[in-house]
Amino acid sequence: MASLHALANPARFRRFSQKVLPILSGVTALALAVGLWLALVESPPDYQQGETVRIMFIHVPSAWLAMAGYALLAGLGASLLVWRHPLAALMARAAAPVGAVFAGVCLLTGSLWGRPMWGTYWVWDARLTSMLLLFFLYLGHIALSRAYDDAERGDRAAAILALVGAINLPVIKFSVDWWNTLHQPASVMKLGGPSIHPAILTPLMVMAAALLLLFVVLVMVRTETEIDRRRLDAAERML
């Protein structure tokens, strides 16, 4: 815990990330290569859905990371509001667009995956609709944090929003699930497929790990950028 607090200093974090990023990026690239090979080449096509099931290897991890990303925003928000850690604000600013992109990728891949099955690019499936609302929550966070000339004010407002949003997410998910079962009984095809075959499990886990590493790398790189940008702003104001 002490070392986490030590990292909360932006300068120290920057030194840490500069050392760690090259290695981490290498591992990420490797993991992605292995994961994609497993997903696209090694694993068998689904007996029902054919080759398109391979989109699941991006769609499902993206959903997990979109949700984990928002939990991260909420955690960083709490850290900013309670302990006023300067790094928390910068990292939240860096992580929000990354999480939003993963949510967007999830929606896009879900739409492409479903097209052969549904015949349309969108159905109001409970999980896709919930992900769409999560995407809107991300957009709100991004817009709010950048809506103020005083960047710190934006950071703190977005932190409050992230905490309220995190509390509301289970409520939103519950209500969308309820809404969906009421309006579309039984005939909705579950995007997860009938079951998770072990041959699919390994590539899925590898892709999930690879995409998680990608998430971490992207957030670290963007956090470095935010640290530099904040320093530049402070220097400009001293002139």
Add this chain to the structure above:
Amino acid sequence: MTALEVAGLSCRRGGRPVFGDLSFSLAPGELLALTGRNGSGKTTLLRALALLVPADAGAIRWQGADVAADRETWRRRIAWLGHLDGLKSDLTVRENIATACHLREEGTERVDDALAAFDLGSLANRPVRTLSAGQRRRAALARVKAAGAPLWLLDEPLNALDAPSQAALRTVLGQHLAAGGLAIAATHAPLDGARVLDMGGASP
């Protein structure tokens, strides 16, 4: 015996340090004038004293006790006049001051005296939006007087006031101090009998 003690107070706004390691004390009956150029931190200091802005370091003590430990009690002890008047333009002067007293959970016994002190008797039942800037400032000052708080925090109280109104303010301040009250005022114009704390010039 000092009532207010400020020790080592530092504040930053927007990442920039505004003032650092500020210390002073104020006894009942004393008036402190904050002088300095625009941007030197006068308003920030007032807001920090009111606990509206968090300080990075230092302590504010009232009769020995840290005020941040019991914020509600501290808010009862201060009356605030900011840059803006804090008046609702659709309410009359009297309604504004009476509401302000109720918002402090106090009675309205002092309202009439406050109105009289700033010569607002004839304006008392007019909506604030019909008043001039100077009249509004007088109404805001009357609100401060009606609050019955020992410490007055005033940001540019003489702004927009004509000569008779400035004299009224000096009288009211004198009465407040004579009764054992304290006041800290950010000001460009001089105030007699005030100790001066110069916040310096801001960087050009």
Add this chain to the structure above:
Amino acid sequence: MSGFAALLARDLRLVWRRPGDVMVVLAFFVVATVLFPLGIGPETNLLARIAAGILWCAALFAALLSLDRLFAADYEDGALDLLLLAPWPLELAALAKCLAHWIVTGLPLAVLAPFMGLLFGLSGEGLAALGLTLLVGTPALSLIGGLAAALTLGARRGGALLALLALPLCVPTLIFGAGAVEAVAMGEGFLTHLAILGALALLSLATLPWAIAAALRQAGE
């Protein structure tokens, strides 16, 4: 007089002096509601089927319309500082402001909406469901909207941003509110929906005043 009561009385008195502000919101609700049949077609069966959603969405937009002034007026004239300096909890002040907003927006909408429901051919029980669910559901909208308003005080493009922040959070209330009226149209009861709306209102009450107070303190810094 308690501070809470004083603040509530002040805000209600301010609205009383300018009733036009409230009338505009209700007029918007009426116009927006009427727009849908014009856009969709006058077929009565179809309209009865979608009435619940239309009326609830229109009420939601109308409730949001007046929100950006909720704290902005106090922020602009300096009265917000006095609220921040009031010697009683800011959370109660936030609650008082949201309650005042509900009294002049949510409550009139709950009364007006059943009349608009007549235009869509809703049954008597459907109209009752509409009015009751709006009555129980709009307090949560005032609280959520209050949070969005507090978060966007002094922000650029505050109005549009406020809607972007508030609308996703209002989805649960919308789903169960409109769902109740639909349930009635399909011959089922709506008490479950009403109970859930009540639970949502309590959840909002238990969490949002603290968030709104935190946001107001940020605005004062």
